Amino acid sequence: MSNQYLSFDVTKQSIPQQLITGRQGDSQLKFVTMLFWDGENNIPYDLTGKQVAFEALKPDNTHIVDYEGITILDATAGLVRYSFNEQVFSVSGTMQQAFFKITHTDSDNNVIADSTLEVAINILENRVEFGINSKNYLxxxxxxxxxxxxxxxxxxxxxxxxxxxxxxxxxxxxxxxxxxxxxxxxxxxxxxxxxxxxxxxxxxxxxxxxxxxxxGVNILWYGAIGDGKTDNTDSILKAYNFAKNNDTTVFVPSGLYFVKFDTLPDKKIFQGNGVIVNDGKQFNISTNINRDDIKKLQNPFAITRYTYGRYNTAAGMSVSANTEDEAAVIGINDNSTGLSAYDNRDSVALYTTNTSGGWYLTSVGVTFGADYVEVATDVDLSGVRVGMFIDTKEKPKNTGIITGIVNNRIMVNKWITFGGGDTGVTPVNGSAIVINPTTAIWGQNSVVQLNADTPIMSAVGYEMDVINNQPHRTDVNGMTLISDGTYPANAALTARKQHSGQWYYSLLSRDSEYGVYHSGGSVGYYVENPKFTAFAAHNSPTVIASQNARSSQLIHAIDPDNKELFTMYNDGKMSRFTLQRQLGKGNVSAPVVFATGDITLPSPDTYPDEIIIVTNVTNNDIKLNARISYKGKQYNPMTLHAYSSAMFICDGVEYYNTNFTDAISIN
Structure with missing residues (x-):
């Protein structure tokens, strides 16, 4: 190994450098240590942020441009070492030109270049050994x-x-x-x-x-072999570490990749059709079709596969949100716990799961601007993404949409005050923030929009076709709704309106043996504030049927004040029938009133389409205070005679009398 010390004045004010002599066949064993000098200022030439290359034109007119042999020993001191590539000494003679080139990029992305004076290089002939072929080396x-x-x-x-x-x-x-x-x-x-x-x-x-x-990075780039035998632990971990440090994904192509680790690190980074195994244990890899850098799927796609096993493999397609766990299609763990209690072997075409929580970040003591919030420098923002929501914990809260992250500053489009339309104010410094605050989760959410200017005449949000070619029917259902967990869920099926929309039917049953069937539980059918009719039947052999519920109420209706309006009890023959009654005088609201003095009927717009029966239980005439249509004219008040009854029908504007043997008269 030979070393030669050189000094270069990058400003080119010094004399040419001394001669470098080598022989054909010399290579990395020959190197030079160089000091780059700034002759104008008489200081070392600072190489911080710069690249150095050796460039030369050989005696046979082939070229050398070499960045690989350069080692910067001390950038601020201008100290560099260069190990000669074998092509430098591939042909005998004198180099036509040789020098060192220094480049860097300025703040405007312009490439700035400096160079040294020529280096004289003489290559001695080697007649003993066969040399290497001379060629360009870049x-x-x-x-x-x-x-x-x-x-x-x-x-x-x-x-x-x-x-x-x-x-x-x-x-x-x-x-x-x-x-x-x-x-x-x-x-x-x-x-x-x-x-x-x-x-x-x-x-x-x-x-x-x-x-x-x-x-994304491919594990094959790191030497992985999918033959089921080769140990790929090192290759896969190298790919994983690179992907994690560069915020990208690891692709696992088709194959069986044996590893020695027990747990797959951060499985959400891995995707592909390959399988990673460890002594028979399989780490399932997600086949992701929604990558952060893919905004839309440009082409239609189809998934065809056979299902087996317990988790992702038991589904044709599984979608999991806010969790790194696999799809619990059956949910029997690696120790086979649960096999003794669960007899089914389920196969699912599409499995979805969404777990509350997900990724979110809270921070306190922050500083706000008109379009940003600045957090402490030790807050980890690696999970923050453009497009996330950010809320303050003020009352009312301010909210914004994240448009960028610059160091510890989070940019937003603007601040919007909740309840204040599309305007807002800059939040108060020190207010706490929540990033990605999820408040509701769905397993599935479908929207079907039927536009006015389309020839399409039908729309269905969700259709299910169950084809049963077996004689049994106990476990063949169109939809099964399960309530699980510590506390009861609210409603198995909820129909509600959005904006100006309205359901004509909350539940429509056609050609079914049972329109509504309820077994167990306290309420089988519940309707709140229907605009028209809560329950209707047309050409049905059985309108309402109840079995093994002799002590329960078959139908029960209450008013907005939680007062009983109508109750039908089930004693097997449905013989008992009761209506809410009211005894007294003054303002009344029940459908059956036993009046003990003058009464005032409810305002007609309070109970439209209402029927009220009033009985005077005294031996004196009493006044009925209400707008009543009687024999084609309207009167208010009217008289109800002693021990007489009258029925009134309301249309929302006034009451109409159905006379019970001249029970009423004009005052």
Whole structure:
């Protein structure tokens, strides 16, 4: 190993450097240690943030451009070491030109270059050993060709829609390399402008590496082999660590990959059709079709697969939100716990689960601006994403949509005050914030929109077709609604309106043996505030049936004040029938009134479509205070004679009398 010390004045004010002498066949064992100097200011040349390359034109007119052999020992002191590539000493004679080039990019992304004076290099002939063939050596392009070739071979299995793009890029790199070998250096007008490559990076290698990285990393790039025998622990962990540090995903292509770890780290990062196993234990990999960088699925897709087992594999497709757990289609763990109690072997076409919680972040002591909030520097914002909501814990709260993250500052589109329309104020400094505050979760949510200007005449939000070709029917259901957990759920089925919409039927049953069937529980059918009719039957042999419920109420109706209006009891023959009664005078509200003095009927608009029966239980005439239509005219008040009854029907405007043997008269 030989070393030679050189000093270069980058300002080129000093004399040319001394001669470097080598022999054909010398390579990395020969190196030089160099001090770069700023002659104008008489200080070391600072190499911080700069790249150094050795460039030369050999005696046979082939070229050297070498970044790989450079090692910066001390950037601020301008101290560098260069190990000569074997191509430098591949042909005898004197180098036509040799120097070191220094480049960096300024704040406007302009490439700034400096260089040293020429270095005199003389290569002695080696007549004893056979030398290596002399050729162009451009380290950046040699590495580029090798990397693109390796990644292209695996990339086709990772991103199908980029095969043509990757093939064209691969072919062009090969073309450039052949051009270098045959004709010389590629000029900018042939190669093009590196800034035209859209991925970030200053060099071609960086840009192409970033292009592949943004699509995820393939475990094959790290040496994984999917034969079910090779130990892939190191390869998969390397791919995982790179993906985690670069906020991307790990692709596992088809194959069986043996590992020695017991737990798959952060399984949400992994995706693909491959299987990772450890002594028979299988780590299921998600087949993700929704990546952060894919806004829409441009083409229709279909999933066809056979199901088996317990978790994801028991479903044709499983979608899990706010959890890293696998789909609990059957939910029997690795120790087979539960097999003794659960006899079914379920198969599901589509399984969905959504768990409350998910990712969220709270922070206190923050500072607000008109379009941002600034948190403490030790707050981890790695999980924050553009598009998330951010709420303050003020009353009323202010809220915004996240548009970006810059260091510890979270940008929002603007602040909106809850309940204040589309306007808001800058929150008060120190108020606590919540990022990604989920308040409701759904297992499934479907929207079907039937527009006025479409020829489509029918719309169904959800349709289920159950085809039963077996004689039994006990466990063949269109829909099974299960309530689980510590506390009871509210309603198995809820029909409500949105904005100006209205359901004509909350529940419509056609050609069914039972329209509504209820077994167990306290209430089988419940209707709140119907606009028209709560329950109706048409051409049904049985309107209401009750079995084994002799002590319960068959029908029970109450008014908005929780007063009983109507009750029908079930004693087997449905013979008992009661209506709410009211005894007294003054304001009345019950459908049956036993009046002991003058009474005032409810305002007609309070009980539209109401029937009220009034009986005077005294031996004196009493007054009926209400707008009553009697024999074609309207009167208020009217007289109800002693020990007489009258029935009144309300239309929402006034009461109409159905006379019981001249029970009433005009005052």
């Amino acid at each position: 380290s950046e392009y040699d590495d580029l060709v090798a990397q693109v070739k390796k990644k292209f071979d695996d990339y086709a299995t990772t991103v199908k829609d980029s095969i043509d793009k990757a093939q064209a890029l691969h072919d062009q790199i090969v073309e450039y390399t052949e051009f270098i070998n045959s004709m010389g250096v590629i000029t900018k007008d042939v190669f093009g402008n590196i800034s035209d490559l859209k991925p970030i990076g200053n060099t071609v290698v960086d840009k192409i590496n970033n292009e592949f990285t943004n699509k």
